[in-house]
Amino acid sequence: SDSNSCQDGKGTHRALRRFRKFIGIVSENNVRTVWVLKCDIRKFFANIDHAILLDISAKYIPDQDILHLLSVIVRSFHSNAVGVGLPLGNLTSQLLVNIYMNEFDQFMKHRLKAKYYLRYADDFAVLSTEKVYLETILPAMQEFLGNKLKLSMHPDKIFIQTVASGVDFLGWVHFSDHRVLRTTTKKRMFRNIKAKDGKEETVQSYLGLIGHGNSWKLRQKIIDKASKPKSSN
Known part of the structure; x- marks a missing residue:
């Protein structure tokens, strides 16, 4: 699939x-x-229903011991309702x-x-x-x-x-012929860079992310922001 x-x-x-x-x-x-x-x-x-999940799993797992263990694990999880949630x-x-x-x-x-x-x-x-x-x-x-x-x-x-x-x-x-980073993702990215004080690993991580789209201007903006002198107390 x-x-x-x-x-x-x-x-x-x-x-x-x-x-x-x-x-x-x-x-x-x-x-x-x-x-x-x-x-x-x-x-x-x-909202994942435990009973449905276990019924589906049983179609692919013939071993009853494994199914029992899976049941114990799944049923140990719940959200606001018993028997529901992961x-x-x-x-x-x-x-x-x-x-x-x-x-x-x-x-x-x-x-x-x-x-x-x-x-x-x-x-x-x-x-x-x-x-x-x-x-x-x-x-x-x-x-x-x-x-x-x-x-x-x-x-x-x-x-x-x-x-x-x-x-x-x-x-x-x-x-049709390109993709750009979502605006909310860009804002979150710049907040994180600022919070991490422009750390190299953070900057490189984001440069890797935006390399999957049309992002030359955004790349330059990240580099410029990260290279600004750090504020001192």
Whole structure:
């Protein structure tokens, strides 16, 4: 499936490259208009249902002892309700939600025939030349998430828009032939550089990040900010 989080050989950068590749294929190299349906799951980790997760896991794990151990681990987690929720940022949680969301990935690929579907954790996108197709599959996606996984999309984070207008996905705003860093990400980056007093490792980390997009001016701004004389008390 086109899930890219917490797997060997995958990750944010792979997802970004895949998204760029999809834009090129669907647009037929910028000949056709590309529409993108972009969604986000509401309170993703907090709403993972333990019983559903264990039922799904049982389809792939034949060993009952391992299943029992997994059950003990999963049921030790909870958010505001018993039997629901995984801890955010926990590596085990990230692996488990990939198992959980694989059901949705397979539904998208095989039932809805969404050829250009991409997911990273709780963010996912579908690309098409037909806006009406995306509008048509959206209710089916919501129904599957609700009925099968007890999850819901964040109502304020469902967008259908053209790539030409700029699509915000995984921290970048994507256009037909380039991408730029999201404004909120840039602001957070400069706050962190200031808080770390322009430390070399912090600056180099961000320079590596922005190297994945069109960012020459931003790169110069980071270097200039980091090279300013430090204030002394």
